[in-house]
Structures are given as structure tokens and as C-alpha cells.
Amino acid sequence: MLAWQPVPAISAGAPAASSSQLAWTDRPVLWFDPTDPQELPGVIRGGIPVCAPWFGHGPADDRNPQHGAMRLIDFTREILADSANRLRVRYRGSLPGVDVVQMVEMTDSALRLGLTLTSTLGHPQQVEAVWHSYLRVGDASRTTVRGVAGADLHNYATGQRGPLADDILPVRPDTDTVLQDPAGPLVLVDPAWRRRITLRTAGCPTAVVWNPLLSQDTRSDLTGTAWRDFVCVETGAAKEHAIELPAGRSTTLQLEIGVHPDPRS
Numbered sequence: 001m002l003a004w005q006p007v008p009a010i011s012a013g014a015p016a017a018s019s020s021q022l023a024w025t026d027r028p029v030l031w032f033d034p035t036d037p038q039e040l041p042g043v044i045r046g047g048i049p050v051c052a053p054w055f056g057h058g059p060a061d062d063r064n065p066q067h068g069a070m071r072l073i074d075f076t077r078e079i080l081a082d083s084a085n086r087l088r089v090r091y092r093g094s095l096p097g098v099d100v101v102q103m104v105e106m107t108d109s110a111l112r113l114g115l116t117l118t119s120t121l122g123h124p125q126q127v128e129a130v131w132h133s134y135l136r137v138g139d140a141s142r143t144t145v146r147g148v149a150g151a152d153l154h155n156y157a158t159g160q161r162g163p164l165a166d167d168i169l170p171v172r173p174d175t176d177t178v179l180q181d182p183a184g185p186l187v188l189v190d191p192a193w194r195r196r197i198t199l200r201t202a203g204c205p206t207a208v209v210w211n212p213l214l215s216q217d218t219r220s221d222l223t224g225t226a227w228r229d230f231v232c233v234e235t236g237a238a239k240e241h242a243i244e245l246p247a248g249r250s251t252t253l254q255l256e257i258g259v260h261p262d263p264r265s
């Protein structure tokens, strides 16, 4: 799990782009529960848990635990760079069938993640990997996700399926929506805080937009009661886009999260 705040631009001669970041450095970018990120045993909610080597219960819906074992294991950590405006860290871990390396770079303008899964099996396998990003917003009920045009949509909460013609996905009650092949980049528009969070990816044909607000039910757990404060915009390769990983081979995914003021929204 990561807790990232953009580093404020401090130089008087900083370029305009950096200066504008001062407008949002007082707002968190990732949501997490500071008292206990592990809300249930083994269920990390908040920050950016990684779902791997499968998402949900896997491509054939027959694997446990939910979202794979990666969010449950300990990693070795190496700090590769640590300066006033740049932190670069490498995490290594092992899961059944794959070794994983996650690179994390935090700067004053972006959070960059790279995830490499390397097969340790002697035969091909299907793997999935998804960054489960909990993005902090001012009011989830007013947010929309853009960059979704052309996606094949499946909302698992409502059963709605089909191609998405419009380039806008409102975050409503019952949003547990898998998007395959959105045009991208995905943009979370947050009118309450007048800003946009942009997710640029490589090797990530799948997105999932999830918020725990339900129209027919109430959740009394922390994630459920905090629904207004975050939207999960998850990115990776899952379900119909599970990765066929040959014996001994690697696959790499990349994600860059940036934040921009949006006075018009």
C-alpha cells in the first residue's frame, strides 16, 4: 500500500506547471484509513493494493483468495533514490507461480508504478494483475470517469453489459464496472474539489471502476461508510484480457497517476 502526496513546488523560479500544483498539494490523492489499512484480515482497502496473480477469483472464477495473494505477502524493499522531490523504491516478492517486482517512483508531478511478473513455472499459465487504486475525491456521487469511449462494459453490480458509446461514466450507486479496451487515458473528474486525476497506462487493457455505495443495501464497514471520499479506478489486465504467460517469461505493466486543477468542473 502506498500513501502518496505530491511534493510541493518550492522554487520561486519553478515553471508554471509546477506552480499550479501548489493549488492541490493540500489535498490527498490516495484514500486510505490511517487507523487500520487492513480492514479485514488480508483485505487491504486504501492506497494501491495490487491484485495479482489474479483479479477477483480469477479468469475462470475458481481461485482464492479474492484478488490473489499479492496484497497479503511481505516484500523486500530497496530505496534506489531519495531526494527532495523524487523517491524511487523497488519491491520484490514471490507468489506461487510468479516472482513479482514493483517499481514505485514519486515525484512532484506524478506517481509512477511498474509491475513485472515473471513465471517460475515450467508450463504456460494465465495471470492477471490490477492496481486497485483508491483515489481520494471531494464527493464521489458527483464524479465521472472519462476516457472510457469504446470500452466493452460489464457492471457486475447491475448486470448491465455492452459497448460504451459515450465518453463518460458517472459513478452512481451500484458501480462495479469492468471496462475492456477503453480509449484512455482514464480521467477521474471531481467537481467538488475542482480537479482531475489522470491515469496513463501501458500494458493495461482493463479498467475497473468501483465504489461501495449500494442502492439496495447499506454497508456498515469503514469502506462502506467512507464511500463518498473515494473512487477506485483500477487498471491492469484481467478477465477477458488475462495474460497468457509462457514458461519462464515476464510481463510488465505501467501506470502513471497525475493530478490537475480543473476550475471548469
Ligand SMILES: O=P(O)(O)OC[C@H]1O[C@H](O)[C@H](O)[C@@H](O)[C@@H]1O
Residues within 6 Å of the ligand: 043, 044, 045, 066, 067, 176, 177, 208, 209, 210, 232, 234
Ligand atoms: O473487498 P475487496 O476484496 O477489497 O474488493 C473490493 C472490490 O474490488 C474490486 O473493485 C471488485 O470489482 C469489487 O467487486 C470488490 O468488491
